[in-house]
Structure formats: C-alpha cells, structure tokens
Amino acid sequence: MNDMTQTNLERALKIVGSRPARPDGVDKVTGRALFGADKSLPNMLVGRVLRSPYAHAKIISIDTSKAEELKGVKAIVTSTDFEDFPSEFVPNGEMVVNMKDITRNVMAREKALYVGHTVAAVAATSEDIAEQALALIDVTYEVLPHVLEVEDAEKPGAPLLHDDMITIGIEPAPESASNVAKRVEFGFGDVEKGFSEADLIIEREFTTQQVHQGYIEPHACLASVSEDGQAELWCTTQGPFVVRNFCSKLLGFNAAQIRVTASEIGGGFGGKTVVYLEPLALALSRKSCRPVKMEMNRAEVFTSSGPTSGAKIWVKIGVKNNGQITAGDCVLKYQAGAFQGAPVGPGAMCAFAPYDLKNVRAVGYDIVVNRPKVAAYRAPGGPISEYGVESVIDEIAIKIGMDPIDLRLKNAAKEGTIAPYGPKLGPIGMIETLEAAKSHPHYSAPLGPNQARGVASGFWFNIGGETSSSITINEDGTVGLTLGTPDIGGSRASMAMMASEELGVPMELIKPIIGDTNSLGFNFLTGGSRATFSTGTTVVESTREAIEELKKRAALLWEVSLDQVEWFEGHARLISGDEPKTMSLAQIAKQAGKTGGPIMANCSMNVTGAGPSLGTHIVDVEVDEETGQVSIIRYTAIQDAGKAIHPAYVEGQMQGGAVQGIGWALNEEYIYNEKGELENTGFLDYRIPVCSDVPMIDTVIVEVPNPNHPYGVRGVGETPIIPPLAAISNAVSRATNKRFDELPLSPPKVLAKLMHG
Amino acid sequence: MSKTHVATHINGDSYEFLCNTQQTLLDVLRHELDLKGSKEGCATGDCGACSVMMDDRLVCACLVLGVEADGKKIETVEGLSTGSSLDPLQQKFIDLAALQCGICTPGVLVAAKALLEKNKNPSEEEVRFWLAGNLCRCTGYDKIVRAVLEVAAEARNT
Ligand code: FES
Ligand code: FES
Numbered sequence A: 001m002n003d004m005t006q007t008n009l010e011r012a013l014k015i016v017g018s019r020p021a022r023p024d025g026v027d028k029v030t031g032r033a034l035f036g037a038d039k040s041l042p043n044m045l046v047g048r049v050l051r052s053p054y055a056h057a058k059i060i061s062i063d064t065s066k067a068e069e070l071k072g073v074k075a076i077v078t079s080t081d082f083e084d085f086p087s088e089f090v091p092n093g094e095m096v097v098n099m100k101d102i103t104r105n106v107m108a109r110e111k112a113l114y115v116g117h118t119v120a121a122v123a124a125t126s127e128d129i130a131e132q133a134l135a136l137i138d139v140t141y142e143v144l145p146h147v148l149e150v151e152d153a154e155k156p157g158a159p160l161l162h163d164d165m166i167t168i169g170i171e172p173a174p175e176s177a178s179n180v181a182k183r184v185e186f187g188f189g190d191v192e193k194g195f196s197e198a199d200l201i202i203e204r205e206f207t208t209q210q211v212h213q214g215y216i217e218p219h220a221c222l223a224s225v226s227e228d229g230q231a232e233l234w235c236t237t238q239g240p241f242v243v244r245n246f247c248s249k250l251l252g253f254n255a256a257q258i259r260v261t262a263s264e265i266g267g268g269f270g271g272k273t274v275v276y277l278e279p280l281a282l283a284l285s286r287k288s289c290r291p292v293k294m295e296m297n298r299a300e301v302f303t304s305s306g307p308t309s310g311a312k313i314w315v316k317i318g319v320k321n322n323g324q325i326t327a328g329d330c331v332l333k334y335q336a337g338a339f340q341g342a343p344v345g346p347g348a349m350c351a352f353a354p355y356d357l358k359n360v361r362a363v364g365y366d367i368v369v370n371r372p373k374v375a376a377y378r379a380p381g382g383p384i385s386e387y388g389v390e391s392v393i394d395e396i397a398i399k400i401g402m403d404p405i406d407l408r409l410k411n412a413a414k415e416g417t418i419a420p421y422g423p424k425l426g427p428i429g430m431i432e433t434l435e436a437a438k439s440h441p442h443y444s445a446p447l448g449p450n451q452a453r454g455v456a457s458g459f460w461f462n463i464g465g466e467t468s469s470s471i472t473i474n475e476d477g478t479v480g481l482t483l484g485t486p487d488i489g490g491s492r493a494s495m496a497m498m499a500s501e502e503l504g505v506p507m508e509l510i511k512p513i514i515g516d517t518n519s520l521g522f523n524f525l526t527g528g529s530r531a532t533f534s535t536g537t538t539v540v541e542s543t544r545e546a547i548e549e550l551k552k553r554a555a556l557l558w559e560v561s562l563d564q565v566e567w568f569e570g571h572a573r574l575i576s577g578d579e580p581k582t583m584s585l586a587q588i589a590k591q592a593g594k595t596g597g598p599i600m601a602n603c604s605m606n607v608t609g610a611g612p613s614l615g616t617h618i619v620d621v622e623v624d625e626e627t628g629q630v631s632i633i634r635y636t637a638i639q640d641a642g643k644a645i646h647p648a649y650v651e652g653q654m655q656g657g658a659v660q661g662i663g664w665a666l667n668e669e670y671i672y673n674e675k676g677e678l679e680n681t682g683f684l685d686y687r688i689p690v691c692s693d694v695p696m697i698d699t700v701i702v703e704v705p706n707p708n709h710p711y712g713v714r715g716v717g718e719t720p721i722i723p724p725l726a727a728i729s730n731a732v733s734r735a736t737n738k739r740f741d742e743l744p745l746s747p748p749k750v751l752a753k754l755m756h757g
Numbered sequence B: 001m002s003k004t005h006v007a008t009h010i011n012g013d014s015y016e017f018l019c020n021t022q023q024t025l026l027d028v029l030r031h032e033l034d035l036k037g038s039k040e041g042c043a044t045g046d047c048g049a050c051s052v053m054m055d056d057r058l059v060c061a062c063l064v065l066g067v068e069a070d071g072k073k074i075e076t077v078e079g080l081s082t083g084s085s086l087d088p089l090q091q092k093f094i095d096l097a098a099l100q101c102g103i104c105t106p107g108v109l110v111a112a113k114a115l116l117e118k119n120k121n122p123s124e125e126e127v128r129f130w131l132a133g134n135l136c137r138c139t140g141y142d143k144i145v146r147a148v149l150e151v152a153a154e155a156r157n158t
Helices: A002-010 A025-029 A065-069 A099-106 A127-136 A191-196 A240-251 A277-288 A298-304 A344-350 A382-400 A404-411 A430-439 A491-503 A531-558 A585-590 A647-666 A723-736 A747-756 B025-032 B088-095 B105-118 B124-133 B142-157
Strands: A045-051 A057-063 A073-077 A089-092 A095-098 A118-124 A138-143 A180-188 A200-208 A220-225 A231-235 A258-262 A292-295 A311-319 A325-337 A360-368 A451-460 A465-473 A479-483 A510-514 A565-568 A571-574 A582-584 A599-607 A613-623 A630-640 A697-702 B004-010 B013-019 B051-054 B057-060 B073-075
Touching: A025 B088, A025 B105, A045 A127, A045 A277, A045 A298, A057 A118, A065 A073, A065 A127, A073 A127, A073 A277, A095 A099, A099 A240, A118 A127, A118 A277, A180 A344, A191 A311, A191 A325, A200 A382, A220 A277, A231 A240, A231 A277, A240 A258, A240 A277, A277 A292, A311 A382, A325 A344, A325 A382, A344 A360, A344 A382, A382 A404, A382 A451, A382 A723, A404 A430, A404 A451, A430 A451, A430 A613, A430 A630, A430 A697, A451 A723, A465 A531, A465 A585, A479 A491, A479 A531, A491 A510, A491 A531, A491 A647, A531 A565, A531 A571, A531 A582, A531 A585, A531 A599, A582 A585, A613 A647, A613 A723, A630 A647, A630 A723, A647 A697, A647 A723, A647 B142, A723 A747, B013 B025, B025 B051, B051 B105, B057 B105, B088 B105, B088 B142, B105 B124, B105 B142, B124 B142
Parallel strands: A045 A292, A231 A258, A325 A360, A479 A510, A630 A697, B004 B073
Antiparallel strands: A045 A118, A057 A138, A073 A118, A089 A095, A180 A360, A200 A311, A220 A231, A220 A292, A311 A325, A451 A613, A465 A479, A465 A599, A565 A571, A571 A582, A613 A630, B004 B013, B051 B057, B051 B073
C-alpha cells in the first residue's frame, strides 16, 4: 500500500480536499430522508416496554395473564423468551461486551438493576392498548438497596449488583464478590523514581458526572418476522451488521435469517452501537407474526439507553523547573452502569498519550452501579482521563511560570515516542497542532475583564476493522457504490469523492448507497472514527480493481496486451502507438456485454493501521462572579486530520465535538434522587448546548498524513470532544484564580467555589 | 372514542382528517397524513425537530393538538421547495454542510425561514437566539448560523 500512498500524496488532487454537495443532501433538506421512526408496514403493531421503577430489585414473578386478555394485545415477551448465555466477552468497537450481560440488559432476568431497566414488552394494535397492557402486567419485586456512585459501590458491604462478580486483573484474585468488575494498568518506567527527580509535583482529584450522547433521534426500529422465520429489521444504528449479529445470537436466528437495513441515522456518537429495542421488536414480531414498530420516547432514551460514565479520577504529575515531565501517574474509577464495561481501558491508555514520558502509569477500575449500562460515547473514556491530566498540566504551567502550549511542546509525543499503552507511535500531529495553536491569532488576542483563556490537547487512537464495500460500473458510464457503514455525517460524500478521484469521473456520476446486511460482507460499525479510514480504504481498493478491469476491457477492444493500456482521467489510454488513442469509461462500459459482461469489483478486508488524531483547543471564557455563569466567548479547535477528504465535514466533526464537550464541561449531568430515579429525563433539564450558548467554532485542520491510508486519512470524529473539558476548566480556573476539579461547571458549582473556595 | 373531523391547509393543499382529541399535530402529520419530514426528538417542546408554521406562527407541532389545525394554514418542511427548485435555505444548507445527520434539519429550516420572513437582516446573535429552540447535536451550530446569515445577505443583495 505504501507505493500507492506515495503516488496519491504526490499527485495533484482534483476532488479530494474540495467541498462538493453531499449525495444525500436533497433528501435531508426536503424531509424525504427516512429515519428510524419514519417507516411503516401494513398490519403493523406497536410495541411498548415495561420498565423497572426500582434502581435495584429482585424480580420475584411476572404475571402477564391480565394483559394477554386485553383485546388488541398480540404478543408479550419477558426474559423467558430470550436464551441465556454464559459469560463471554466479544469486542465491539472501542468497547467489549458480554453476551450474558447483553441479554440481561435487553431484558432483566433475576434482577432489575436500574430505573428504566426493561422488564417486559408488549405488542398491540395501537399505542393506547399497548400502554394499557403494560399497566396490566403484574410484576412482584423485592426492592434491594441500591448504589449510584463509584466511591460507595467499591466499599466493602456495599449493595452487590452481581453476587458472582470477582474483580478481574488483581493477583491473587479476591476471594469475595464486589462491584469492581476489573482493574487495568498501563505504563512503564518507574514513577516513584520519576517523582523523586521532580522539582514540582501536582496531585489532584477530579469528579465528572454521567452524561448522554444526546442524539436528537430516539432509538426506533421496525421488525417483521414471517411465518417461516425470515426476519426483516429496519432500525437506526451505527452498525447494521453488528445489530444482526447481536439479534441473531439473542434470539437464536442464524445470520441469513435476519436482514437488517439501517435507516438514516439521526445522530449516534457511540450510543447506537448496541441493541435495545431491536431484539424486543423481533421477539414480539416472531410471536405475533406481524410487523412490530418500536420507538423510545426521550425519557426512555435518557433512562434506558447507554450514556457514558461519571468518574472519580486522581492524577499526579512531576516536572522539572524547565518543564520536563519526570513522571505521570493516575487512577481512574469509572461508572460502568449496571453491567461491567466502563471505557476505563481506553481512558487509561490515552490519559498521558499526548506526551513523551519516561515514567508513566495509569490504573483504571470498572465499577458497576445502579445506573443504565454505559455505551460508547465519542472517544469513550478519553475525555474523562485527559480532562484530569490536562488540568494538572495547566496548573503546572502556572506554577512554573511557563506558557501552557510551550509546556506541552516540551513534552509532546512525536513519531517514535513509545505510547503509554505500548506501541511506538508513527507520524502524529501533536507538535503540529500545538504550533498551529500558538501562532493562531486567537492565542494572542486581548481579553476583557473576568475573561481568561484555556488550552488543552487531546489524543485518540481511532480504529480500523472489518470492512466490505463494492463498486459497479453501469452500462452508461455511471457508477454505483455500495457501502456498509451508515452515513452519520456526510460519509457518502467522502466515499464518492475518493472513487471519483481514482476513476477520474465526476462525482455527480457516482451514486453511493448504504447496503443492507445481505448486500455485502460483514462491516463493523460507523464508530471509532473508522468510516472514512476503513470504508474509504476498501472503496479505493475496489475502485482500483474496477480500473484494472476497465483497462482489460479496453485492451480487448483494441486487441493489445494489458500492459499497453493505462488509466488517465476517466479514460483508458493506449501507451504506445503512433496516434494517441483513448476510450472513455462510458465507452468501455457500453461494450461490457461483448467483452465479458458487467464490470464490478469489491473489497473486503480487516483494515489496520488507523492513525491517532491529536487536537488542541483554545477557549476564552467569561465568568459572571455574581451568578457563577460561564460564557464561552471565543473558541478555536485545531486538529490533525491526516488528510481531510471533505474539509467541511471534517470541520463539522471538530465543531460538533467541541460543542458536545462544552456541554459536558458546563451543563450536562445525570441527576439522581435518593431513590435512584433520574430526575432530568428531558432536554429541558438535561440541557445540551443550544445555538445561543455558543459562539462560532473556528477550526484549523492540520494534515500530517497517515501512511496507512491511500490518501493519508486518520479518523477525525472523536478527538474533538476530548480537549474542551480541560480547556474550559483551565480557562475558568485562570479567570477566577481558583483551581476547579469538578464537572460540570454549572452556575451553582462555580458560585460555591467562588464563595467558599 | 369518537374522532373529530378536521379540515386544514397544509403546504397550500387542503387536507381533511379524523383524529382523536388528544392527538398532537405532529402525530397527525406523521401518522395520519404520512408527512414524515417533521421529526419527533422529544414530544415535549424542547428540541424543535417538529417545528412547523401554523398561520404564519412558528410552533412545535408536538405541542399543538391536531384539532387545533382546523381552518388553519400549516407549513412543513415538505412545502419549502417549489417544483424542482429548493428554497435558498435548503440549497445553502447543502452547500455549506450545515447538516450532518440531518434529523434536526427540517425543523431548523422551517424555523430559519420563519426568521428571515420576519427579519431580513438578522445579526448573528438574533439568529442564535431565534434558533435556540432547535437543538442540533452534530454541528455545533456554526455552519447552520453561517448558512442562515449568508442566505439573508444574498436575499438583500438581489
Ligand atoms: S418533538 Fe416537538 S419540540 Fe421536540
Ligand atoms: S445535524 Fe444531527 S442533530 Fe443537527
């Protein structure tokens, strides 16, 4: 692949790097695009879910007989309709899942483990009847004490969520069960020795609250299982193939029996990578032999999908007076929710990853509590751990009187750095983003009263994974692309652009679609910032294969050998010969019938070599000392994209990620009452940033190419949510001369700190 | 429960439907009339994905009852384009990549059009406050605000 990379990076690009209209743009601005809840089928039933009102309770019995008698009720499912599984871990993007837990999260079995945990589901001829049926289901619970915070959950004697949970990763293994699912540790060197060499050591504890991805489209699906057991599933998801595999396992289907079609997806950010309603709708449809549609309402999205962890973290960093970091150490305790699987592994791996350190250690604990099971959220685990580290870095900069960007530059990870999680890093853009930040006019702009500037950097790995896509050359010279990763933010455009660049035909002649699970080999999720990298790689590879075939056909028509033909700007061209001879793609396509039949190619591979993406953000805040209100005055996000295929959508990722991070930093948090009930289950109380809360988000795209992608692409989607948390906290700390160590920086919390220190 | 007969105008066409008195206008649009362009993000008036015009007033269709549409003029995202030509806002949103997932887009477009009908020369701040009821979780609002300001500027120059 390296050769091809060379040619691509050196050749002048015509399409890649420009800003064409996205192929699905018109559908999305006219209301034509069909999202998860937008499809119906004849004879369709409505499915609704009965949810636990208790944070922790034994389920003694469930009596559905009265509900079954209600006219219009066509099917009811409980845990007895789902197979049980032994404990088995399977990787799912940047997370790991366990089928034993997945089946219990989809439908509670022995116990309900959080308010909102699914206990039963009903399909009926109308929503009203379904709701009435829910009220008629008689569940007998034995309410148990619950626990919501990691510091309570890890104490001996805490209520146990799973009485067989023995902490993994501790030698020797503990003898008794606890709520600590696992311990992880990364790092190298000798941190104690490093601290002994330091002139200054800063050590601090931080708290972050549970937050939700906050996608505007609630989960929704439509399942139809026919009498012969063939299933069709339409749903909003980041990964139709992953949904197929989860559902077939949970329900005992084989993969060929379920065809999953991904709807347009109204935001996911990691939250639409697992299953909630889909297996319920399939089970209800199988029982009733009718299509079943299910939608979550907004409150259900908050209580019963997969937000990310709240956490307690401890960070200690030692430096020389010249800014050289001598050691970094941290302990991260993340809420997993009701089942193990907090993103503490990636959190620990990336905590110190922006830096080139000799002595580093990151320890993480995955702790279960009576909250919904966490799912991935944009750079899962990263914003939390890096918030702690980047806050301490800023505090050090102030204490030793050094510019915070200079301090980072002095310690920046670069090509050849051994990352704290093991590997030697390839080319990465930490230094480049820092230098871009330093020379940006924002960094030296004057500040007003009660204003201050914060900076922070962020590192994220990005992933590759199993990917499959195909290309078809149509008889009239147009081109079809079939992709297996749902388009969540303009990826159809990037894919068509790369194919257009390779083929030399205008992008308007290329039609990309998202295929269903029957049309391609397995595709992993749109997630882990992998779509443009992985699907892009397969698109380029399959397009190049199609070009080879086109050249072959031209050689046949010209009756020359293949090595006499080259491909140039949408045409086959005869290399030798007296007269220049060319044949357009359309001319070759028209004659495909007589040169061997239709022309198509596909590429299926396990894509490796994802390039980490680094970002540095600059933020100016103003703190109202009377109310504690923090306003974002100016914001600049700088990130290494490797190569921006469609810069507008790269900027969009950076802007959207920054604003999600602003929400995390300033407002968003799950608020529970003493009964373990979530009190803010709507957008009014769980306040994500609105348009008037934020300024324009300036962006600078830095391009340090990833050598493992034909155009140099890294992922871009996740990194931008990492820096805002610390950048804002650092700015608020600088504005007030107090060190803030808790998120969100909501007015009451800021005011309390201003008043009481 | 007997249903109520409602006669209304939607995007210039007359419509009649029967609905339960507790059914929202959003529910009627989406489920009775199959106009799926208006989206439901919350059903409580907090996200603006269901924004429509009712007698030239911007409303959340999830907060209006279907029966209230009787005799009124409703405009939804499906009515923004005329024939094969897009509204300038629609075109500008595509050109400037002012949408990512697109779920908020119908509501944002309806709301932005309502603003530009009232105010030909909105400041950035006016755009931001007008659109404060339309949540977008993907874009960070930057490109949305730019698109609205550019359309306003272009309309003033023609
Ligand atoms: S669905 Fe009407 S405001 Fe959210
Ligand atoms: S584009 Fe996804 S919510 Fe606005």
